[in-house]
Amino acid sequence: xxxxxxxxxxIWCAGCGDFGVLEALITALDELQIPVHDRMFIAGIGCxxxxxxxxxxxxxxxxxxxxxxxATGVKLANPQLTVVGVGGDGDGYAIGGGHLMHSFKxxxxxxxxxxxxxxxGLTKGQASPTSxxxxxxxxxxxxxxxxxxxxxxGSTFLARGYSGHPAxxxxxxxxxxxxxxxxxxxxYLEVLSPCVTYNDTYREWRTGVFNIDSEDGxxxxxxxxxxxxxxxxxxxxxxxxxxxxxxxxxxxxxxALNPEFxxxxxxxxxxxxxxxxxxxxxxSFIR
Amino acid sequence: xxxxxxxxxxxxxxxxxxxxxGSLTVINILADVLxxxxxxxxxxxxxxxxxxxxxVAATLRACHDERLCIGSQIDLIVVFxxxxxxxxxxxxxxxxxxIYDSSGGGLPDDSGVPEGAxxxxxxxxxxxxxxxxxxxxxxxxxxxxxxxxxxxxxxDMRAAFEKRFGRRGAEALKYNLDALAVGxxxxxxxxLTADEGLYEIVSADSxxxxxxxxxxxxxxxxxxxxxxxxxxxxITPSTDIMEWLQKWLPRFGGVVRQPEDELSVIxxxxxxxxxxxxxxxxxxxxxxxxxxxxxxxxxxAEIPLVVxxxxxxxxxxxxxxxPEQSDINLLVYGGHGDFPRIVLAPxxxxxxxxxxxxxxxxxxxxxxxxxxxxxxxxxxxxATIDPIDxxxxxxxxxxxxxxxxxxxxxxxxxxxxxxxxxxxFAPPGTPGGMSLVxxxxxxxxxxxSTDPGNRTRMMQKRQSKLQSMQADLPRAVTHGVETADIxxxxxxxxHGVILEAxxxxxxxxxxxxxHQLQTLWPMLDETPDFTRxxxxxxxxxxxxxxxxxxxxxxxxxxxxxIESVLIYDGVPLRAxxxxxxxxxxxxxxxxxxx
Numbered sequence: 001x002x003x004x005x006x007x008x009x010x011i012w013c014a015g016c017g018d019f020g021v022l023e024a025l026i027t028a029l030d031e032l033q034i035p036v037h038d039r040m041f042i043a044g045i046g047c048x049x050x051x052x053x054x055x056x057x058x059x060x061x062x063x064x065x066x067x068x069x070x071a072t073g074v075k076l077a078n079p080q081l082t083v084v085g086v087g088g089d090g091d092g093y094a095i096g097g098g099h100l101m102h103s104f105k106x107x108x109x110x111x112x113x114x115x116x117x118x119x120x121g122l123t124k125g126q127a128s129p130t131s132x133x134x135x136x137x138x139x140x141x142x143x144x145x146x147x148x149x150x151x152x153x154g155s156t157f158l159a160r161g162y163s164g165h166p167a168x169x170x171x172x173x174x175x176x177x178x179x180x181x182x183x184x185x186x187x188y189l190e191v192l193s194p195c196v197t198y199n200d201t202y203r204e205w206r207t208g209v210f211n212i213d214s215e216d217g218x219x220x221x222x223x224x225x226x227x228x229x230x231x232x233x234x235x236x237x238x239x240x241x242x243x244x245x246x247x248x249x250x251x252x253x254x255x256a257l258n259p260e261f262x263x264x265x266x267x268x269x270x271x272x273x274x275x276x277x278x279x280x281x282x283x284s285f286i287r
Numbered sequence: 288x289x290x291x292x293x294x295x296x297x298x299x300x301x302x303x304x305x306x307x308x309g310s311l312t313v314i315n316i317l318a319d320v321l322x323x324x325x326x327x328x329x330x331x332x333x334x335x336x337x338x339x340x341x342x343v344a345a346t347l348r349a350c351h352d353e354r355l356c357i358g359s360q361i362d363l364i365v366v367f368x369x370x371x372x373x374x375x376x377x378x379x380x381x382x383x384x385x386i387y388d389s390s391g392g393g394l395p396d397d398s399g400v401p402e403g404a405x406x407x408x409x410x411x412x413x414x415x416x417x418x419x420x421x422x423x424x425x426x427x428x429x430x431x432x433x434x435x436x437x438x439x440x441x442x443d444m445r446a447a448f449e450k451r452f453g454r455r456g457a458e459a460l461k462y463n464l465d466a467l468a469v470g471x472x473x474x475x476x477x478x479l480t481a482d483e484g485l486y487e488i489v490s491a492d493s494x495x496x497x498x499x500x501x502x503x504x505x506x507x508x509x510x511x512x513x514x515x516x517x518x519x520x521x522i523t524p525s526t527d528i529m530e531w532l533q534k535w536l537p538r539f540g541g542v543v544r545q546p547e548d549e550l551s552v553i554x555x556x557x558x559x560x561x562x563x564x565x566x567x568x569x570x571x572x573x574x575x576x577x578x579x580x581x582x583x584x585x586x587x588a589e590i591p592l593v594v595x596x597x598x599x600x601x602x603x604x605x606x607x608x609x610p611e612q613s614d615i616n617l618l619v620y621g622g623h624g625d626f627p628r629i630v631l632a633p634x635x636x637x638x639x640x641x642x643x644x645x646x647x648x649x650x651x652x653x654x655x656x657x658x659x660x661x662x663x664x665x666x667x668x669x670a671t672i673d674p675i676d677x678x679x680x681x682x683x684x685x686x687x688x689x690x691x692x693x694x695x696x697x698x699x700x701x702x703x704x705x706x707x708x709x710x711x712f713a714p715p716g717t718p719g720g721m722s723l724v725x726x727x728x729x730x731x732x733x734x735x736s737t738d739p740g741n742r743t744r745m746m747q748k749r750q751s752k753l754q755s756m757q758a759d760l761p762r763a764v765t766h767g768v769e770t771a772d773i774x775x776x777x778x779x780x781x782h783g784v785i786l787e788a789x790x791x792x793x794x795x796x797x798x799x800x801x802h803q804l805q806t807l808w809p810m811l812d813e814t815p816d817f818t819r820x821x822x823x824x825x826x827x828x829x830x831x832x833x834x835x836x837x838x839x840x841x842x843x844x845x846x847x848x849i850e851s852v853l854i855y856d857g858v859p860l861r862a863x864x865x866x867x868x869x870x871x872x873x874x875x876x877x878x879x880x881x
Contacts, residue, residue, distance in 0.1 A: 002719035003698040005732035037718045058715035060561055061725035063584055066554035073558020076542050077516050081716055102547040261540025265562035269513030269682045278511050278677045281535055285497040
């Protein structure tokens, strides 16, 4: 076996919610028997953006906010890879917020996990898009990206977990990876992942979360119903956890790639069979 | 009859009117007919950043020999709008022919048309509306008249129409062919019968020429080089690259994406490139500004990508449809931090093709960003060129590992230190090649490191590529008389103009030479050497601050030998104007010396 990099110990503070996400990911990927060389992690900038260093994979540390476009490019070029995007709320909802909306619309075969702690931990605790009003002088209403996802007709998998609830988090991680593996496109999983140093929300979230998975009659296949329930719970000050919406729509790569060819990354560019097509392209400038 | 007519040697034709009039369509059809009969054609557009309205013009040069610029004088002008004639009148002479749309009355006395010019009024618009209930058919009607004037065969015109409008459905084809027939009848009425054309067309050679723009040649080169992923955001004047690839790349199993903005473009491209897919993006100045963070990432994380910059007038939004070469500084120095890059500059559509192939090979071989500097003229002007031999293209993929080669290695480090600064790449999905790729400073495995010793070695490793690539970089092409005291330096759309100015000067007994750069960065010694060896070097560039000249001086060029010719008014330079500048500057140098 060729020796490659050795996963290091996380730089995270003791008690950081991100440990729960790392644990769930390692367990889920092993359970689904995805070989380490087929795992491609695209990580954002911030504490959570170092997750790829702590497990065996092909890892890429993206530019701040650009996890989703990068992951989309990877998946389109080589759909055989299991592409997992990881990042924080600042990375995904602030500087990269524009890409989130377009990625829901685009539906690439990517699992995207946002570790939401409601603050910029790495830069020492500034307000983020999901900070509650009043946090660090925040005068804005906090963003609910699940509601954003519900409002975009192309979205196919929206879920929220909590690192304080590891059993459910593992099930949601498995469901997200399976959704994407089944060719259904983007699986978006937000994980409430407290920052013990700058925004320790364990206490608030322990009592504030609401497990929708165990709610009788809740139908994650009903977009309008899901949106209505999200609005109600928000008014009650509750944070819904669980599989909030799951729909069916083919993944981007199944629509964008020419099925007659190997995927772009796997083509033999010196295949002599290409010559006739190249000649035809040249002739198109003459005829 | 034909024996008494002059051979068509060199004719510049303008079709001008309101935006949306279809001036470009007429010119493109004529260019295609000329190409099909073995003549050379070159077209230029002068358009505005709006869909309809404003005065626009399309220019065609029909030549026996290859010319990659528009002539200094206009021989034939077709105007649909009387304002347009005033705008172009200064380039007419007493031998010019003016065809105007007389639907709205005669030519006003203050039209500016020089005395002696032949003026022909034909009510194109009125006929178009009467016959086809649409003003737009005046283009097809007028192209019939122009075809007759310059001696193009009616059948050849019909064949070109069938080719162009056949794609738009049976009805469009029928109406346009009918309009062509109307045009021929109108030509008969003004005495331009089928054999009364002014010229005889004698083919330069029987070889079929390609009719192609620089943008198309770049796109075509990318496909043949094995490019399989392209991302772009619409921006003039680069968009044609994306449009050509949208049509052709999927036929080779490639993907074209048009995401939400240039930030997404560059990062989606980075994603594709990370998998070992040959990837390219194309943009113009504003888009390139937005991509800068990604450019630095390519350099730091050692990711291969080809970035095409079709330059337009800046700064900021500038004049989007007008030419400039004012991104040279951005291409060479853009991005924060120090990292290696390559900037290449083609001057003809052929070079666009070959340089794109080269760019794809260099990017993978040296794992860094490779820029192709185009400009609006080179990007969008159509030219006839000799057929490209695409079969000669060689795809070089650099140090690439597969599962088998990895299995024989005890240890794999993505950023291993090496003699040439390049580390072997294992595409994701390859067993045994797991790696970390990051824009943070990192150790050989790709793990984040701020160790000073490692930092120094990593910086040196990346920078050392600039040395190891030297022999691989395209060399300048020299034209003219190598001992001449007057020299030219230029890139992109200045190329054809410089060549023509050299011919004009040679005919007046003034020999010149021309150093046509192909590699802007890293600057090869040959360019500063040229400015040291030639006592007066005209560096011709489309910007206000002499970005190219300054780059050359910064690398040892002889400042005292350089005369900057700077164009930044958005108007393409004509050879005659360049000749005038050369003569004036040479005179003033002589005065200073005396």
